[in-house]
Amino acid sequence: MRRRIVFLVLLGTFIGLAIWITGIGKLGIYSTFTGQDLLRETGVHLKYVGLGELIAIVVGVSLGVVVSRPWAQRTRLSTVVVGAAGMGQCIPSMALIALMAPILGFGLWAVVVALFVYGLLPILRNTYAGFRSIDPAIIEAAQGMGMSRGQIVRRIELPLARPVIMAGIRTSTVVNVGTAALAVLVGGAGLGRIILTGVLSRQPLITLQGAAPTAALAIVLDFLLDALEDRLTPKGLKVKKSQA
Amino acid sequence: MIRLEEVTKVYPDGTEAVRGVTLQVAKGEFCVLLGPSGCGKTTTLKMINRLIPLSSGRITVDGVDIYKVDPNDLRRGIGYAIQEIGLFPHMTVGENIATVPRLLRWPKERIRRRVEELLELVGLVPPEEFSKKYPAELSGGQRQRVGVARALGADPPILLMDEPFGAIDPITRERLQDEFLRIQAEIKKTIVFVTHDINEAVKLGDRIALMREGRLVQYATPAELLAHPKDGFVRDFVGADRTLKALRLLRVREVMEEKPPTVEASKPLAEARERLERLGVNFLPVVDREGRFLGWLNRTNLRPEGRVAEVMTPYSVLATPDTPLNEALSLMFESAVGNLAVVDGEGRLRGLLTFRRLHEVLRESYREEGQG
């Protein structure tokens, strides 16, 4: 309940700010962005985050499944892969996006790939952790009853690891809403463009006009993914032990 | 039928877990792998469903080499239950039990009926209620029952069980063992059952395979194993209270005195006194006209006048012909007169168990031991 109130207050504040600034119109020689501009840039921003996350989820979960296989743990492949993904996150996000541009050209793909690299680690790490936390007796029982490897992954391991994987996706998404604001550095658009305009024109209100919706977006996505995480948690993992 | 021929397992780290084990389990037979921790029981068991690959030797099931069939097909035909149970926590009890039938693509309706049947078999009633619960909502004993039901899911002819009752409290364990014996009498599976508990082995097994350091030391019926342990190791493992363990293998019917002298409740006490003196005993069992046991007539309670019914001591404990001797022995200690009356289902007196008779039986088993 308290969480819900905090959520509504924060969201209301940021949306209110954005609406108020949009309503001001003129700021000296500058004018604030219109509501239409705001919606368009929010849409673009969402597209960046969505595409980057989509690839990060597909790659992160698949890699997570692979590195949690017993042979990968024996051969230390898991350590290497999870370590490498960690390196991706060590590069400052600004540098990462800037480095992508010469490779992938300025525009959409440089942004999406940078967001993918940046969002991969939490998903990969959580998938790996989620799989490893499964009681080995459960896997042994499944094997002993004649489930194939694929069936064990799909019917047993993925559902059991799902809450942890979802938590990774949530972290990754929220972080990337912020990172996506840097898209403007490599010729992209999104809410970062409004923020940068404010910075260059030394108009803090315009900066705020871009920052407030960015924050609101992060809050909304966090809330939605949290609800989704709860929905996707198998019922059997939520029931309380009711009798001795 | 399961056959192990010179089966050996050497783990990659060089541990020789199983060394040249040859053993045969006939159809419908309950074989217990018994031995101290680390002797290779689990390894042996898991080689039968190929969870662990053999290093050398051969295992056949109904004459077919297990390496000639697909491992998943093999496992779907062999029930498997382990101490940790490994229930799928995100699935209901019903879904857990339906695991193998679903893998075998049984029709929905058949699966539903099978799940209900199995829940009833393992005593989780009403089945409609338990079927919808999640493992987290069950007690340890109930979970273990679900584990057994799941192993029986697609009615496999063979069951492999690794200490399935090991992690539960002693009272629940005894009850599950009793129930499992009843189930086995009904379903007649070929079972390989791992335990390190000699009492469990003796209670459940038709045959016991005693293992030590990866080798099969003795493969015999429980009675043989207890009466004629093959070497010092078996004798030590079987334990010092072997006589008591042997007692649980014997039933009251095998040692009771049949058709003991009795006295009818309606008889005058004078007649009863005469009978006691003629037989030279201090107690007589009292019966009614139909031969049903009522209690004991004690010589010290005799009076000059009256009838037997007026002075008789009603009984407090009873045995049936099927009571194991170890239980009968503890009942005897509770009995007011030291002897134990044995009655049938209708309450009719069938015999008497006396300390003298029990002593004779024990002496016989000691003598046999001396020769063996």
Ligand SMILES: Nc1ncnc2c1ncn2[C@@H]1O[C@H](COP(=O)(O)OP(=O)(O)O)[C@@H](O)[C@H]1O
């Ligand atoms: N995966 C393994 N790798 C190496 N040694 C093992 C492995 N599993 C079991 N062992 C060893 O093999 C021996 C037999 O183990 P196990 O079959 O589990 O015995 P039990 O079930 O009778 O307690 C033990 O010495 C154990 O330490």
Ligand SMILES: [Mg+2]
């Ligand atoms: Mg074991």
